[in-house]
Amino acid sequence: MSDTTSQKLLDIQNLSILLPDGADRRYAVEDISIDLSPGETLCIVGESGSGKSLTARAVMGLLPGPKVRVGDGAINFLGEDTTKVTPERLRDIRGNEISMIFQEPMTALNPVMRIGDQIDEIFRFHVSMPAKERAARALQLLTDVNLPDPAGIMRAYPHELSGGQRQRAMIAMALALEPKILIADEPTTALDVTTQAQILKLIKELQQQHHTGVLFITHDFGVVADIADRVAVMQYGKLVEMGTVHEVLNAPQHPYTKGLIAAIPKLKPRAAREQSKESVLSAHGVRKTFGSTGGFSLFGKKDRVVHAVNDVSIEVHRGETLGIVGESGSGKSTMARCLIRLMDIDDGEIYVGDQEISKLDRKHMRPHRRRLQMVFQDPFASLNPRIRVGQIIAQGPILQGVDKEEANKRAKELISIVGLEESAFDRFPHEFSGGQRQRIGIARALALEPDILIADEPVSALDVSIQAQILELLDKIRKQMNLSMVFITHDLRVAAQVCDRVAVMQYGKVVEIGPTAELFGDPQHDYTKALLAAIPGKDWQTEDVA
Amino acid sequence: MSFWKRFARNRQAVLGMFILALVILMALFAGAFYPDDPFRLAGKPLAPPGTSGFLLGSDSLGRDVASGIAHGAKTSIMIGLVATVAAVFIGVIFGALSGYYGGKIDDALMRVTEMFQTIPSFVFAILLVAIMKPSIESIVIAITVVSWPGVARLVRGEFLALKNREFVQACHTLGMGDIQIMLREILPNCVSPIIVVGSLMVATAILIESGLAFLGLGDPNIMSWGFQIGAGRTMLRSAWWVCTFPGIAILVTVLAINLVGEGLNDALNPRLRERQ
Known part of the structure; x- marks a missing residue:
């Protein structure tokens, strides 16, 4: 083989990908030029809808045709244009010379x-x-x-x-088959941070052994910092910036890149605030197990029992934000649903103020519902698509006996408090973007003027720039209304930014709990240490971006 | 895009809608075109189509086939609609309770549903009509009884999937009652599949009614397509028109309803919409 370092593996020139007629824009990807050398990792970064995945699919000839297709340009793979080769040759290239890993391995x-x-x-x-x-x-x-x-x-x-x-x-x-190019489309997005760190390390090692060119698609700048040699930033199907990882991350030129990087939550724990001693929500020895209880097992098969929440005690003070962090399966979401009585607990006590709520039946629980409200993870599933926004928000107060006129007036106020146009009142949820829907979800929770807001991964389904806005909104509201918050997240950066205290959960137990700065600065438990070590891009964030 | 635009994109559905509209008009104006009782002896028996003033011929007793078809349309459509509405009503109640509450209620309701489903539906319908004596009410009841389990299963599935959605959980945290959650929050979200299944059930109901009438289990005082075919079947070779025209009427109507149902499915099912 001749000098491989000088020869480009992949050279995409002026590539455009057409969208079907009637889409919100004509091109999914417009006039993009990217190249990749052997042994190099190029990260394509962008928010949802930026066209980064389609670019990767175009290389493999895997566009969802016939409506979405390459309009213009060339994809040169070692001198061969993959947009023009025969389907047989393309099949041969796939897997053999270019292969791909996907986001959801299942x-x-x-x-x-x-x-x-x-x-x-x-x-x-x-x-x-x-x-x-x-x-x-x-x-x-x-x-x-x-x-x-x-x-x-x-x-x-x-x-x-x-x-x-x-x-x-x-x-x-x-x-x-030892391909020359590996395309990885968000391969670690569905994984926990500790697993993600291992997979990134593995890709890096294998790449060095085989001198593979890696095209890595991601939305996470932390991952970029860890793995990339060069970075290409995409927005609305256009390439806005490209350069070495150092250039793009530490001295971004384009305003969009600057904005994106500024929106990433810093790993610096927030400054400690004055703490109130008044307890608004506390849980003592809460247990919740899942498994086929009741019902006899005909074939004597042993029932599998999962201790989702195992003897957890927490306390939330007035005006405080308590973070619950952990990986999937740690029981953090189950804990949230137990606190708000969406699930009955098996054992333990939950107090709101000094009212024990875990044993109340639905009728007696109803008057206490007002004090505890929840913001959900998925902005697309958490709003009823058939009900107008105004009603979604006003519903709660009306159920609690507030006059309809009054509730509608309050709903309109809340719509503007969470930063939406007042015209939103008469519209349906599908007319809004993910971030806007999350705002509606927050308004719904606030309509009952709760003491405690439980937020279950409220930003994990959102793009990073929207994420920053929602976190800011939550913080503003918390201050204005003197709310206490329980903030469930898997993202330690987010936790560092919003929480006063953090509880780390693993296998249904709280392994460590403490003020955010202490926990991040001097973790005691091994698991906390492992979690902190696995945060992508943790070395990069220490150099502050100018 | 509006619902009608999406519906109109499917040409076959529009054709179905057109035919169905004709059938409904025929049923509505049957009395205007053929003011006399369709059972009346109108002239010469077994007159071929186009002769003796019979557009589509007459049967062995001299009854006008065309008049029978026009009046029979009323019977078919009425039975189809009433039986379907009743079946959907029962099915939604069973399915909603069973899907929403789960557990023992679900077990109990679903065992009942299965009991109905294990008996072949047409045989079951014959049995019911035979027990109750043939009349228009007993036919509607029989068709309802054999067709609600399908709706119940569908609605149960929808409720099972929707009750764990976050917007329903949000209603729980607001303190909303069960009935309100089922009616106001969940049910509107499963209206589309119910409409689609309901439209296809109208077609099945018409077929069952014709089948019952063909076997002589129809209401003896009401003209229907199945009755006409039953009356003419012994003379199929000598007087083909007595069976053929009511048969075509059934075929075309059922086909039209099926096309409309398919069209509704395409227009109402958001996942299919994206695929196009």
């Missing part, structure tokens, strides 16, 4: 096929070698991606693996 793997067979399939389609050798290669691949018990995993079905293991298996498949 849907990218075939659920009814063993992992070993799925890897075997790649070899059978692309190269001819005896079955024994194929099996040996597959086993070696699974070993290379550091999966425990590779032989066992060969025989396992995708649902038997954890999210991180599935993503490792996907990477093994993608690298089976």
